[in-house]
Amino acid sequence: MEGVSIMVSANPVILEMRSITKEFPGVKALSEVSITVHASEIHSICGENGAGKSTLMKVLSGVYPFGSYQGDIVFQNSVCEFKDIRASENAGIVIIHQELALIPELSITENIFLGNEPTRFGVINWAEARMRTMELMARVGLNEDPDTPVKEIGVGKQQLVEIAKALNKSVKLLILDEPTAALNESDSQHLLDLIRGLKSKGISCIMISHKLNEIEQVSDSITIIRDGKSIETLDVKADGVDEDRIIRGMVGRTLESRFPDHTPKIGEIFFEVKDWTVGHPQISDRLVCKGSNFNVRRGEIVGIAGLMGAGRTELARSIFGRSYGNYISGQIFKDGKEITMRNVPAAIKHGLGYVTEDRKTLGLNLLDDIKTTTVSANLGAISNNTVVDRDKEYSVAEGYRKQLRTKAPTVDEGVGKLSGGNQQKVVLxxxxxxxxxxxxxDEPTRGIDVGAKYEIYGIIQELANQGKGVIVISSELPELLGISDRIYTIFEGAITGVLDKNQASQESLMKRMTAATKSA
Amino acid sequence: MNIIKQLFGGNSRQFGMIFALVALIAFFQVKTDGLILTPDNVINLMNGYSYILILAIGMVLVIIAGHIDLSVGSVAAFVGIVVALSMRDWGLPWYLGIVVGLLLGAAIGAWQGFFVAYVGIPAFIVTLAGMLLFRGANQLFGKSLTIPVPKEFQSIGAGYLPEIGPNTGYNNLTLLIGFIGVAALVWGELRSRKRAVALGSDVKPFWVTVVKVVVFAAVILYVTYLFATGRPGTSFPIPGIILGVLVLVYGFISSRTTIGRHVYAVGGNRHAAALSGVKSKRTDFLVMLNMSMLAGLAGMIFVARANASGPSDGVGWELDAIAAVFIGGAAVTGGVGTVMGSMIGGLVMAVLNNGLQLLGVGSDWTQIIKGLVLLAAVVFDVYNKSQGKPSFIGFMMKKLGGNNSNPDLEVAEPLKGTIKTDA
Incomplete structure (x- = not known):
């Protein structure tokens, strides 16, 4: 496949990553991945969440230093052994992360020259820095006072500052990780135009994006990565690539039997959310949920599919006692009656539970042991007049440990010492x-090995069999297809469709997850 | 080492501190030719440090919840002066004076708690402001003068258990407390054994229980003996009684009640606690309120002992209390700490102070030594943690490319499990 793109491209090769293999304990994140990028080319890397795109870019930019992976990086005809990010930057490779690495309190000038200040006898020459900032800003089409603190300009302009910063380092290969994820339509367009402009000036670009329409629009070639392997490299013009073609490459994998058998016993609709609209907690005019409607039936496992940042977690947490964002409008009905849950205790009282995607920072107190964690959301049930009955606590925790087969010597074990799968069982x-x-x-099997996943699926199905409703949010489409009875898709905060298990396929879901307009 | 661990249980820092305390006492006992463990000195020690220990009780809860309170000394001084004034100028009887003091402490705590919990100002700032505010208020109300307190009131700071019953040569009430202590110890040990057996969790060998009971009973009886044989008219001091009751009550609250659990949960992981339905703001509020209330109590005890309230009462107390808590095993990041540990930490500081004083060491060296002890205690803890966390075996396994035994690595990489290892 690489051979094809080399032949159709007239430009010389600027970067070649040959057979990159990167392993983490227990998992092979990248396996023999190869990509070839030509000079003056925009090369996109596509793949599902977790396919290995970011890992590959971290290898390239020296975040994972030479020696921690196998394979060769050949940049400008020399084999590179980057030991850190600085080394790759010196070579002319600059990565711009999704979370911008700008310091909000500092001015545009200060940010651009951070760590790279022009000095004379050790004293910063601000006049020169400012002059050069003006030039760089002109190149990226940014019209601001260079003394403006970065926090006072919008995300789109901050992105431009990042690029200006990269240009200042005489970049030859720019890596953009989800550059338009946080941008609106016109800012995105400006950014894409800028990247194309840079291309014409001889700067190559590797872009990672979930927005397939943008990829289709700007890329010269596309490498598709799936399950840590490079699947194919497409030449956009020659191969006549469109979004469907990319999606097919991204998800085209055979499903294994990774799920326990389950015959759902689905009852009536008992939980319904109507016109749910929620604002971003910090940015007042940004909506994270836009008029979402969905319902859950008794005994049903409902999947929510969406790419990272699509607003899945925001939807879930705003429903769960408004624990995220600013509630704007919408109603929740349970068993036909409208309910209002202003805080988490109210949500728990109304029979809701929420297992977070971020076990370490939001889900667990890692200082606690299994038994205190197990009872922590329902202390009332094991205490009399606020005095905790420790015998009851122990036996409750022990009961769940046996039922869920949590691997720990006793329930006195600290949760920090457990593996991801066992931690998740404690949270469940x-x-x-x-x-x-x-x-x-929310991402119930994130960071969990395959065996434990199977057990977690079993627990989820058992809960549904008891007549509970279960909502599963996941980035893994095979997981959703395997476990859900019905799947909602969500894109940019809005629900874009709902598919029954037998109608849904990875392609049909991916389509609804990537472009709201194209959902049919 | 294992035997010791079985005897004391708990974390290494805590039993490390018990040893430090014992070693310290032994050291001074030898160096001062037995001056430190005399009835008079022990009674003095209790009188002179009980208010710091009371502050440490409140402070450990504040620190477990992830905050700090720098205002306790000033709050104590302010409450002290208001109580003294209320009794001298407004004619309140001593018991109403105490009520006024507690209410005022609670009100101050509510003020500070409001800013910490509901406005979201860091406690460091709120209480730094409080430190200035209430120090100024003390001097404003008292016109920078010393206000005496009545005789009855003085007993809460300088009183002793009375002599009652037959003349045994000892103070009978002190003996009674000692015996109750031993009985409670035996009962508690037997009960926890029974519980462990019933639940099928780890049961310690019987000899461990026996040795533990014998050792602790001996300590209690010896301390009882010291307190019961003081100069005529002295015995176990009233502030010690107040402290003891508070330790029991707060020890119980922190370890056995839902509110106690909430404090640890909020300090351990605020977000996780909130998503588990803990009202974290209310928890913060109550912890701050409680701290100032106890500061008020400590202030009153100090005033009672000193016979008068003055403009520079309580200066530097916050540092003693905070030091006690950290020496006693609390973590700067919150979520870790115990009331008992803080008491041991406070006693380490108290014995150090007292012992150095008996040796005739000046305040210059005393402060230097105390500073170093505080630093050493926390260094010891941090070192232990850094050694303990990725265990040696786990480290070797990682090197060998063995199984993924370190859960920290598992979620650190954004893999989300989609990658299959084609096994």
Missing amino acids: AKWMFTDPDLLIL
Whole structure:
């Protein structure tokens, strides 16, 4: 496949990553991945969440230093052994991360020259820095006072500052990780035009994006990565690539039997969300949920599919006691009656549970042991007049440990010492003990090995069999297809469709997850 | 080392500190030719440090919740002066004076708690402001003068258990407390054994229980003996009684009640606690409120002992209390700490102070030594953690490319499990 693109491209090769293999304990994140980027080319890397795109870019930019991976990086005809980001930057490779690395309090000039200040006898020459900033800003089409603090300009302009910063380092290869994820339409367009302008000046660009329409629009070639392997490299013009073609490459994998058998016993609709609209907690005019409608039936496992940043977690957490964002409008009905949950305790009282995607920072107190964690969302049930009955606590926790087969010597074990799968079981036990009617699971198998995943799926199905509603949010489409009875898709905060299990396929979901307009 | 661990249980820092305390006492006992463990000195020690220990009780909860309170000394001084004035100028009886003091402490705590919990100002700032505010208020109300307190009120700071019953040569009430202590110890040990058996969790060998009971009972009886044989008219001091009751009550609250659990949960991981339905703001509020209330109590005890309230009462107390808590095993990042540990930490500081004083060491060296002890205690803890966390075996496994035994690595990489290892 690489051979094809080399032949059709007239430009010389600027970067070649040959057979890159990167392993983490227990997982092979990248396996023999190769990509070839030509001079003056925009090369996109496509793949599902977790396919290995970011890992590959971290290898390239020296975040994972030479020696921690196998394979060769050949940049400008010499084999590179980057030991850190600085080394790759010196070679002319600059990565711009999704989360911008700007310091909000500092001015545009200060940010651009951070760590790279022009000095005379050790004293910063601000006049020169300012002059050069003006030039750089002109190149990226940014019209601001160079003394403006970065926090006072919008995200789109901040992105331009990042690029200006890269240009200042005489970049030859620019890596953009989800550059337009946080931008609106016109800012995105400006950014894409800028990248094309840079291309014409001889700067190559590697772009990672979930927005396939943008990829289609600007890329010269596309490498598709799936499950840590490079699948194919497409030449956009020669191969006549369109979004469907990319999607097929991204998801074209055979499904294994990774799910326990399950015959759903689905009842009536008991939980319904109507016109749910929520604002971003910091940015007042940005909506994270836009008039979402969905419902859950008893005994049903409902999947929510969406790419990272599509607003899945925001939707779930705003419903769960408004624990995220600013509530604007919308209603929640449970068993036909409207309910209002202003805080988490109210949500728990109304029979909701929420298992977070971010176990370490939002889900667990890593200082706690299994038993205190298990009972922590329902302390009332094991205490008399606020005095905790430790015998009851122990036996409850022990009961769940046996039921869920959590691997730990006793329930006195600290949760920080458990593996991801066992931690997740403890978190599930915590919510099962609150006896919820609706359990929302956000990426329930993230960071969990395959065997434990199977067990977690079993637990989810068992909960549904008890007549509870379960919502599963996941980035892994095979997982959603395997476990859900019905799947909602979400894109940029809006629900773009709902598919029954037998109608849904990875392609049909991906289509609805990537472009709201194209959902049919 | 294992035997010791089985005897004391708990974390290494805590039993490390018990040893430090014992070693310290032994050291001074030898160096001062037995001056430190005399009835008079022990009674003095209790009288002179009980208010710091009371502050440490409140402070450990504040620190577990992830905050700090720098205002306790000033709050104590302000409450002290208001109580003294209320009794001298407004004619309140001593018991109403105490009520006024507690209410005022709670009100101050509510003020500070409001800013910390509901406005979201860091406690460091709120209480730094409080430190200035209430110090100024003390001097404003008291016109920078010393205000005496009545005789009855003085007993809460300088009183002793009375002599009652037959003349045994000892103070009978002190003996009674000692015996109750031993009985409670035996009962508690037996109960926890029974519980462990019933639940099928780890049961310590019986000899461990026996040795533990014997050792602790001996310590209690010896301390009882010291307190019961003081100069005529002295015995176990009233502030010690107040402290003891508070330790029991707060020890119970922190470890056995839902609100106690909430404090640890909020300090351990605020977000996780909030998503588990803990009202974290209310928890913050209550912790700050409680701290100032206890500061008020400490202030009153100090005033009672000193017979008068003055403009520079309580200067530097916050540092003693904070030091006690950290020496006692609390973590700067919150979520870790115990009331008992803080008491041991406070006693380490108290014995150090007292012992150095008996040796005739000046305040210059005393402060230097105390500073170093605080630093050493925390260094010891941090070192232990850094050694303990990625265990040696886990480290070797990682090097060998063995199984993924370190859960930290598992979620650190944004793999989300989509990658299959084609096994």
